[in-house]
């Protein structure tokens with residue numbers, strides 16, 4: 001129910017916003033509008049459905065990056081604190097690109113975090129803090145899950161003709177995700193810091 005000052009003072013006339021407005025939903029989630037894109041409705045529906053799953057998982061991955069950026073600790077705190085924030089920033093940029101691809105196809109992008117949680121497939125992390133290697137493994141597993149989707153969907157999407165989605169997948173989601181996974185995985189290699197394991201005794 002909107003509230004209006006029916007008789008605003010002359011000083012406000014023409015400037016008073018209509019406040020507390022509520023309305024009906026004008027497009028339901030899971031539907032696509034007809035846009036002249038040279039793509040069938042089935043192709044756009046399929047792409048939007050897969051993109052919304054990916055969008056939900058990418059939003060969860062971004063949230064996990066921030067959580068672990070905040071909760072990081074130990075000898076490598078500073079390095080990992082900065083790395084996880086950098087990768088979080090790159091994931092949130094992908095979130096925007098995926099969401100806008102859904103809109104470009106005439107769909108409705110999932111946005112409310114409570115709706116995101118219903119769609120996302122990445123398992124929920126404990127509310128508390130895990131050990132550092134477990135935090136990194138959790139992020140790697142989330143990447144693995146996300147990277148499976150573009151590979152699975154690629155053939156079907158190519159068949160339906162949505163080249164724009166494939167371009168976003170390859171140049172954005174896959175390349176960024178693979179690089180992020182590489183940077184995380186290298187932190188899980190147990191490697192001596194100063195002396196290699198097989199050193200023969202130093203000659204006098």
Ligand SMILES: [Fe+2]
Pocket residue numbers: 069085
């Ligand atoms: Fe920060």
